[in-house]
Amino acid sequence: MEGKGSGGKVLVVAELRGEAIHPVTFELLGKGREIVEHTGGELWSVVFGSNVDKAKASELIYYGADRVFLFNDPVFSSLNTMVYAHNLTRLCREEKPDIILIGATCFGRSLGPRVAAARETGLTADCIDLRIDENGELIQIRPAFVGNILAYIKTKTKPVMSTVRYKVMRAREKDKSRSGLIIEKTAEKSFQDRIRLVGEAIPKKLNIADAEIIVAGGRGLGSAEGFRLLGELASLLGGVVGSSRPPVDDGWIRKEHQVGYSGSIVKPRLYIACGISGSPQHLFGMKDAETIIAINSDPSAPIFRVADYGIVGDLYQIIPLMVKEIKARRSGLG
Ligand SMILES: Cc1cc2nc3c(=O)[nH]c(=O)nc-3n(C[C@H](O)[C@H](O)[C@H](O)COP(=O)(O)OP(=O)(O)OC[C@H]3O[C@@H](n4cnc5c(N)ncnc54)[C@H](O)[C@@H]3O)c2cc1C
Structure with missing residues (x-):
């Protein structure tokens, strides 16, 4: 595929949340596979961490990667994006991927533009397909x-870089019979870094994206008090409150x-x-729910x-009628 088209070597940047691989990575690998199957190219992935081993890298192969670049170094123990950007830029210079896919998470949104600027290429943010x-x-x-x-x-320049939103692509089934190459890379530590980390914010308790x-x-609640009622219904159903x-x-x-x-x-x-009217901006985030009930x-x-x-x-x-009915059914009175 060298020279023709843009889909020769597709590199998916894996994101680690603590020890776990963020599921957006598997979604990107799913889409990456689709691209290389179309172009006859190869799907690569890169993972950076201070405690990543070959078993973790193999996960990326099970979800579709043909080759994984593994950076395991204490320098990645904090989420200082400058360190990641520096090493990803180096990797791109050495390996020359044609396309780079990054999750449009807080981390990816901070990493992508730094690498795009360093490689003097374009980046399309927040892609949905x-x-x-x-x-x-x-x-x-x-x-x-x-x-x-x-x-x-x-994008006319190379590599073509995209950040892709979480939950818009589909991951493939994990296939433990897949094999691929794991290439260990050495991290470069000595570079100009003016960022000083002073601490980490407490992680969010709510994970609405996976609920x-x-x-x-919506606005139809009329006041903050309304969320108390929604909270009661949500906890009866084992769910969470959205807005x-x-x-x-x-x-x-919040x-x-x-x-x-x-x-x-x-x-x-x-x-x-x-009490939500259904603006295009709201529908954009929830229209793919399996079942939607609207009260308006x-x-x-x-x-x-x-x-x-x-x-x-x-x-x-x-809503009070729904709450009453659920409680009655649970207690065997309904
Ligand atoms: C750049 C940009 C980004 C945006 N991003 C988002 C986003 O991420 N998410 C988002 O939601 N919006 C977003 N918006 C805002 C969006 O355009 C709408 O303004 C918003 O979605 C409207 O919210 P709503 O439906 O709660 O309010 P409204 O449109 O005011 O609707 C309130 C509804 O409540 C109903 N209602 C009133 N009282 C009751 C009652 N007692 N019982 C039952 N129903 C009742 C009314 O009939 C009405 O339909 C964005 C806008 C912009 C410009």
């Missing part, structure tokens, strides 16, 4: 104009609960939208167009 055109060129698809249209972007059941509230953006902007609930274009993308089994007093609210079940009415009447 990737395709290969008839010339073997990568088409990067991402929302534009606050999510109202989709932009199809080609199976979400009870979400549209206005309650976050008004300080009723940002980590926000679903949508500028929040998290979620794919739960059940999404109950309460306005029968013409756009949320009903994506809902599997719609309840027209006042959420302050409907």
Whole structure:
């Protein structure tokens, strides 16, 4: 594939969260496999860590990589992006991948642009899909104009770099029979770094992106108090509380609960939208939920167009009825 198209060697940057590989990495490997199967290229991955071994690198092979570059060095014990960027830039210079895919996580969003600048290439951020055109060129698809249209972007420089949002691609099944090459690399430590780490923020307790059941509230709640009611329903169902953006902007609930274009993308089994109108920016984050129930007093609210079940009415009447009914059934009275 050298010279023609962009999909020859695709490099997926693995992200570690503590000891575990972030699932966005497996999603990117799934998409990477699709690309190289189309172009006849090879899928590579790179993992950086202070305690990563070949077993961890093998995980990346089981999910689709043909070759893994393994950097195991204490220099990666803190999440100082400058260290990662420096070594990823070196790797790109040496190995010359055609495409680099990075998760659009906080870490990836900080890493990608530094490497793109160092390699003097373009980066398309926050992609929601990737395709290969008839010339073997990568088409990067991402929302534009606050999510109202989709932009199809080609990068003319190499490597082509994209960050891809979590939960928009599908990982392949883990295949332990796959084999591949693990190449150990030496990290370079001596470089200019003006960043001084003063500590780490306490990790978020809520992981809304991976929740199976979400009870979400919008401006229709009227006040922060409404989230107490949603919290009761969510905990009865074993789920978590989500939100549209206005309650976050008004300080009723923390940002980590926000679903949508500028929040998290979620794919739960059940999404109950309460007092949410269904703007394109909100739908962007939850339209792929398996089952959507919408509760809204306005029968013409756009949320009903994506809902599997719609309840027209006042959420302050409907949710207490749902809570009462669930409790009655649980106690055998229903
Ligand atoms: C760059 C950008 C990024 C954005 N990112 C996001 C994002 O990530 N997530 C997001 O959600 N939005 C986002 N938005 C905002 C988005 O455009 C909408 O403004 C927002 O989604 C509307 O939220 P809402 O549905 O809660 O409020 P509204 O649109 O005001 O809807 C409230 C609904 O509640 C109903 N209602 C009122 N009272 C009751 C009641 N008692 N019982 C039942 N129903 C009731 C009303 O009929 C109405 O349909 C973004 C906007 C921009 C410009």
